[in-house]
Amino acid sequence: MIEIGWAMLVNLLFAAVGVRAGSMNLGGAACGAMLGCVVYVCLDWRGYVILAAFVILGSAMTRLGYERKLQLGGAQTGGGKRGAAHALAKLSVGAACALLASALPDPHGRVWTIAFVAAFAAALADTTGTELGQLYGKRPVLLPTFRPVPVGTEGAVSLEGTVLGLLGAAVLAGAAGGLRLIRPLDMGVVVLASFVGIIAESLLARTGWNNHLLNFLLTALSALVAAAVALACAPPHF
Numbered sequence: 001m002i003e004i005g006w007a008m009l010v011n012l013l014f015a016a017v018g019v020r021a022g023s024m025n026l027g028g029a030a031c032g033a034m035l036g037c038v039v040y041v042c043l044d045w046r047g048y049v050i051l052a053a054f055v056i057l058g059s060a061m062t063r064l065g066y067e068r069k070l071q072l073g074g075a076q077t078g079g080g081k082r083g084a085a086h087a088l089a090k091l092s093v094g095a096a097c098a099l100l101a102s103a104l105p106d107p108h109g110r111v112w113t114i115a116f117v118a119a120f121a122a123a124l125a126d127t128t129g130t131e132l133g134q135l136y137g138k139r140p141v142l143l144p145t146f147r148p149v150p151v152g153t154e155g156a157v158s159l160e161g162t163v164l165g166l167l168g169a170a171v172l173a174g175a176a177g178g179l180r181l182i183r184p185l186d187m188g189v190v191v192l193a194s195f196v197g198i199i200a201e202s203l204l205a206r207t208g209w210n211n212h213l214l215n216f217l218l219t220a221l222s223a224l225v226a227a228a229v230a231l232a233c234a235p236p237h238f
Contacts, residue, residue, distance in 0.1 A: 007040035023059035027084035042102035089215035118226030121169040122197040128168035133161020155205030169194035197222030
């Protein structure tokens with residue numbers, strides 16, 4: 001009960017700061033707080049740090065050069081505020097992985113902890129690549145043909161945006177490693193899974209699917225890839 005109380009208090013404070021800062025609306029704050037409580041209870045404060053880091057860094061990427069992105073036509077709608085749909089799309093898979101990590105005994109619990117980190121790392125890689133790619137990408141292309149397209153084209157990727165996105169994933173993986181949520185070797189698994197996720201999302205974006213669904217699939221695929229690779233590469237004593 002004490003852990004649940006702390007989870008509720010921390011999430012309410014974080015949500016209030018987010019609303020005050022203009023990074024989320026009330027719906028996004030409420031939904032994010034509920035999912036954040038799940039993460040806090042299942043993976044303690046260390047798991048919550050990973051979630052909070054994604055939210056803070058993702059919001060910063062969205063706000064960076066916002067006026068320029070408006071001119072390019074690729075700025076986040078609603079002044080950059082995240083709503084409930086955004087929270088569900090990018091946080092729900094991580095929360096589900098946290099539940100599995102808490103409920104299952106090792107080694108499976110540890111595998112789903114790696115998947116938890118991968119879900120948030122992929123979400124940050126996607127946000128970073130999208131937001132910074134518009135500002136710094138020199139030659140956006142469509143996959144798999146690599147046909148050059150204008151900045152802001154749906155599903156387009158650039159070398160600069162992809163590299164920056166993977167750096168974002170590496171930062172989150174490094175934070176998880178520093179907190180001892182995952183082992184150093186697992187950090188590479190997280191970045192690899194994030195790369196698979198953002199490439200898959202770029203390919204699917206051309207189908208016209210809803211962005212929220214794409215974001216959900218991105219995190220789900222990255223989490224599953226990380227879990228599969230972690231199981232395949234696990235040593236006998238893992």
